[in-house]
Amino acid sequence: MNKLNLSKILISAFVFSLGCISCQTKVNYIPIDNNPIQFVDPTIGSGGHGHVFIGASVPFGAVQLGPNNITMEWDWCSGYHHSDTTIIGFSHTHLSGTGIGDLGDILMMPVTSVNDYSIENLSAKTRLSGFSHKTEKAQASYYSVHLNKYNIDVELTASERVGFQKYNYKQKGNSQVIIDLERGIGWDKLDKAELIKLDDYSIAGYRFSKGWSKDQRIYFVTKFSKRIKDFKQVGENAQYTVLSFEGNGELMLKTAISPVSIEGAINNLTTEIPEWDFEEVVANANTKWNKELNKIQVKTASQKDLKIFYTACYHSMIAPSLFNDSNKDYRGTDKKVYKDVDFNNYSVFSLWDTYRAAHPLFTITQSDRVSDMINSMLKIYEQQGKLPVWHLMGSETNTMVGYSAVPVVVDACLKGIKGIDYELAYEAVKTTATGDFEPGVKEMMTLGYIPADAMHESVASALEYAISDWAIGQLAKRLDKEDDAIYFAKRAEAYRNYFDSSDKFMKGKMKDGSWRTPFDPYSAQHRVNDYCEGNAWQYLWLVPQNPEGLIELFGGDKPFISKLDSLFSISSELEEGASNDITGLIGQYAHGNEPSHHTTYLYAYAGEQYKTADKVRYIMNELYSDKIDGLCGNEDCGQMSAWYIMSSMGMYPVNPSNGAYVFGSPLFNEVTINLPGNKSFKILAKNNSDKNIYIQSVSLNGKEYTKSFITHKDIVKGGTLVFKMGSTPNTNFGKANQDRPQSIVY
Structure with missing residues (x-):
């Protein structure tokens, strides 16, 4: 046999083997058929x-x-x-x-x-x-x-x-x-x-x-x-x-x-x-x-995953709900009837829950409805003097801590959603954050913190206020209101006043400046303590507007990572009488309640994005199922499902109003987000499996992409994001400082 013939045989054998491998790895996706x-x-x-x-x-x-x-x-x-x-x-x-x-x-x-x-x-x-x-x-x-x-x-x-x-x-x-x-x-x-x-x-x-x-x-x-x-x-x-x-x-x-x-x-x-x-x-x-x-189409061979995903999409679209007539007449918070309206009025705003992921998701999949939702909130502001807290059928319930409509309104403005009066929006967020509406705001404005002996849930309230204040500062900056931008940026740093460097927890601070004692980080007595439906372990991480600042308080990446690791590994036992909402525990991480929802993604800010992967995959596979008890906590008007939807696509809005989505571990081999204007954004996960959960590399529109996050602007342009997955972590992906998620992205 001559060398030429031998080469032909070897080439043929190689091609044949590739064909066999291709046959073996071909995925038989379950057809959705636009249904x-x-x-x-x-x-x-x-x-x-x-x-x-x-x-x-x-x-x-x-x-x-x-x-x-x-x-x-x-x-x-x-x-x-x-x-x-x-x-x-x-x-x-x-x-x-x-x-x-x-x-x-x-x-x-x-x-x-x-x-x-x-x-x-x-x-x-x-x-x-x-x-x-x-x-x-x-x-x-x-x-x-x-x-x-x-x-x-x-x-x-x-x-x-x-x-x-x-x-x-x-x-x-x-x-x-x-x-x-x-x-x-x-x-x-x-x-x-x-x-x-x-x-x-x-x-x-x-x-x-x-x-x-x-x-x-x-x-x-x-x-x-x-x-x-x-x-x-x-x-x-x-x-x-x-x-x-x-x-x-x-x-x-x-x-x-x-x-x-x-x-x-x-x-x-x-x-x-x-x-x-x-x-x-x-x-x-x-x-x-x-x-x-059909605005999000996924490809998978798993019937179970299809059921979980599309049921989550369904659950995310039950609320907010229309609160008007077919001719758009509606009854306002002031109980007056409003006619000749040019938007659809909505109610059932569970904002303490949904500001975290459901509303950011809407800016991708429901951009045509977002302006109506924001205009509904702005009308509520005009009728009751502040933005909604938890609005239900024309009534303000004032349920939960924070003024959580603020990041929703700001996010829509910064993403350029049309049909919103941005100046009115700014007036609404600023008035809500500076008026005598929510408990502890006056103390925040004068002392820089809310004394624990002045009100209950002081730590939770202050941390939530700071998230919203950061958003106000960014909108002020966008609208060239420089003095306000500086003022609210400073207020957004209020979380620093609650951090005790001796044991690295967020704690209640008394009027005299001392920490509340005795201190128990496992305590869940939120009605008489400093947290809302949670304990000190869960609230330590509630700084999504500035994780870099939180890392700085810890003294750098290593001590931050060490503490974050311990959150998931320490005992899951809770104090007797703990809130019913502290469920879905992995260590002291509580996926059944919303303040924890961004926490798994914080690893990326410290350069160890790969540590997010195993945790979000575990949550998706173990804490969500297609069974009757397939949710580990209250659905909360779509937020529990929105976490799954975003995470299964491989990303999550850690800071809900900065226009960025931090990478995790994509569950599906292929996702197509159908955007307005006949555009689409595809997310492909190559070599993806239950074992290959770690991102090895990323490309965006055919070009190498080294960052561990993507912007809203890139998504709505349309294009293709490709993850290459593997069974072992690529510890260098997203490690460089310039590739890590940032607080300010716009």
Whole structure:
């Protein structure tokens, strides 16, 4: 055999071997077919402490139509928990993932054979029915269940402001529906209500309630597919109304809600669902969900990961929710009705949670809605004198510490979101941060810190204020307000006043300048101590606006890394009586509560980005699942899911208003973010697997990229980001100072 022929054989053998390797490594991706809604499982998080909503809705819709259980303990904040097997009715408003219960408005229950029209007989305890999860079907846009007691099949779907129900009565005789305006969820208590019969096929009314939302007002109209045979009301304030219909079989009903008036509800009904085609409404809702879910397309061979990811996307789009009519009329925080409005008004702003990742995610996937959300907040500012803290259905609940609307507003402005008055936005953030609104602000402005003996949760409040103050300083700088920029930059450094260099913890500082004693970093008595739903271990790292400054306080990279390592390795035991929100523990890292969400990404600021990888992969694989208890803590209106969405793409907004995303460990081999203007941003993870979790190198649009973060500007331009992954850390990736994440990126 001559050398030429031998060379040909060797080349052929090499090519053949490459082909075999290619066959062996080819990934059989599960096809999505532009129908990601098929992977959404709303029951994920309906057990454990997830507190998620179960029922039918559309993205960011005003209506969340779903079942309510009889039990109303803490894990029933959404009105439903998977451990329960009773249903008392189907209400049109729900919260998803909150730690406090409210809403549950306009509760309807199909029943049979109501002859005793007494309050006791019509009460939830008496009328409830058992059901089996085997007969239950929960999808993003559709819910169905069989009520055992009455032998009735129930189906639900919805548009933005209309809930559509279909009952199939299988018993002999007539059909009945109980309208319950008395009962709400959690703290909700009826204040005033009225229900009237408009005509032979329609009823209308209103329900005013007090609870977590201090003054909630909802108007409604319901149209039935059958003539109302009998109309009976029981109790004051129209607590209960029983409607009777001739015969059994199918009964359909459409209920439109409005924050403004009955007339507004009627217009919402005729605008959104004028006909009786239930299947068409389901199909329309599916189309709306698919449109939003398709904004991020992932490729994977894991059915489990697809379910977790797209369910997380679904959960991230239940709130904020529309709080206006189809003609855009809305009721403000001042309870006045505003007409001739040029934006969609939103409510349900769980800002202490969602400012961290959900709202930054929206600037990528919901840029068309972000301006409406910001304008809603600015109108709230004009109506109540400050930006929202935790806004619910036209009421300020003032729940949680900080003025967390500030980084959301600033982030949108600095990213150049159109349709926002930036000067008004600046006025709103500055006034909120300097007015006499939030506890401890006066002390911050005069002393530079909040004395622990002046108020509870002083450390948590001050650290949250500093995050927002940093954002205000950056917006002031952008708008050429130099004096304000300097002032707020100084206030953003307030975290330094709480750092005790002797043991390297953030501590409560007393009026005389001494530290609170005795000190226990494991203490979780947040109501009488210095932290909010956490302890000193978790709050030590709450400086996302300036991790470099925190590293400096530690004395450099090595002691910072050493302390951060210990966070994940020390005992997970908590003090007796610890907050229910301290869950999802890895050592003392608590993924079940939001102040910890950025912490795993801090390694990159000290030049050891690779240490983030194993931790975020563990969290994604172990603390999120496709099971009923698949969330390790409260969903909190999308924040728990937003962490997963961002992290699974390989990045996270540590500083939620500086326009940068720190790299972690991409879960999916390929992600496509579909952007406005027919642009897309692709994220490819080469050689990715459960073992190959470490970034070896990165390229952006075909060029070597050495930084361990990427900017929002680069993403929205469109392009391709490629991670090359490996099973062992590349300790040099992102190690150089110029390649580390920075506080100021814009």
